Amino acid sequence: MTRLTPQTVATETPKERRLRVRKIVRILDRTYPDSKLALNFTTPLELLIALILAAQCTDERVNQVTATLFPKYRRAEEWARIPRATLEAEIRSTGFYRNKAKAIQECCAALVERFQGAVPDRLEDLVSLPGVGRKTANIVLGNAFGRPAIGVDTHVGRLAQRLGLTKETNPDKIEGDLNPIVPDPLKVRFCHLLQAHGRAVCLARKPDCAACPLNRLCPFPVQSSKIRSARRK
Structure with a gap:
């Protein structure tokens, strides 16, 4: 298989891109068979x-904190009435x-008021909650409810973007590009x-392109090498 380039990605048909996504998933599935949500x-x-706590924080730190919190507070009502300072x-x-x-607390108060304390399983309901955007809503839908959803986190x-599956930088627009091809x-x-x-x-x-199992399915190594060459001139 020849190495993928930005030029070949630009001429990819939707069908070809969907096939490439399937190949990417197969390869990564063999590489990371035990991968799961880190929270x-x-x-x-x-x-x-956990997702609210994970903003600009490592998953490891969040897991340390929630290991103590989750046994203490089990219902939305309990989270909503904790003294704020506590x-x-x-x-x-x-x-x-x-x-x-x-x-x-605002999110949990809304859950109590509008959904009898239960987390809703519809995207439009989730994004209506205070502090919940599409990324968080999709991660909840996919991981807690088993729905087909793509939550666009930083990774x-x-x-x-590097795989040439989107040119967008806005997470919601990236989700829009990924949904039809995954x-x-x-x-x-x-x-x-x-x-x-x-x-x-x-x-x-510092991506390790040389060790990447997706090397030939990704245009980034070619693109980044051209950028490095241009900088040296």
């Missing part, structure tokens, strides 16, 4: 809380703790695999 949760509410202190290590505490967005049964798995690959090989600052 720990057992209920849709726990995942929603919640802020308990989540302080995740950063931006005042904004996160406010978002958690999924970065790798989708089959519904593979959508959630596709995200898990890109997240795993983004952490292990396709790093933000």
Whole structure:
């Protein structure tokens, strides 16, 4: 197989791109057979809380914090009535703790008021909650409810761009480009695999293209080498 270039990606048909996505998933599935969402949760509410805490924070730190919090607060009503200062202190290590505490409590209050304390399983309902955008809503739908959904986090967005699957930078527009080319049964798995690959090989600052199993399915090595050559001139 010849190496993919930005030029060949530009002339790819939708059918060819869908086939390439399937190949990408097969290869990454062999490479990361145990990949899954990095956040720990057992209920849709726990995942929603964890995602709010994960903003500009590592998943590892969030898991450390929620390991203590989740056994203490199990229902939306309980989260909504925690004294704000107490919640802020308990989540302080995740950063931006005042904004996160406010978002958690406003979201949980809305769940109690509008959905009897249950996390809804429809996108339009989820994004109507305070502090919940499409990325968070799609991650909840895909991972807590088993729906075909693509949540564009930093890893999924970065790798989708490098793989030539989108030219967009806005996560919602990236989702719009990915949805037609990723089959519904593979959508959630596709995200898990890109997240795993983004952490292990396709790093933000220094991707290891030489060791990448997707090397020939990705135009980025060619593109980045041209950029490096231009900088040296």
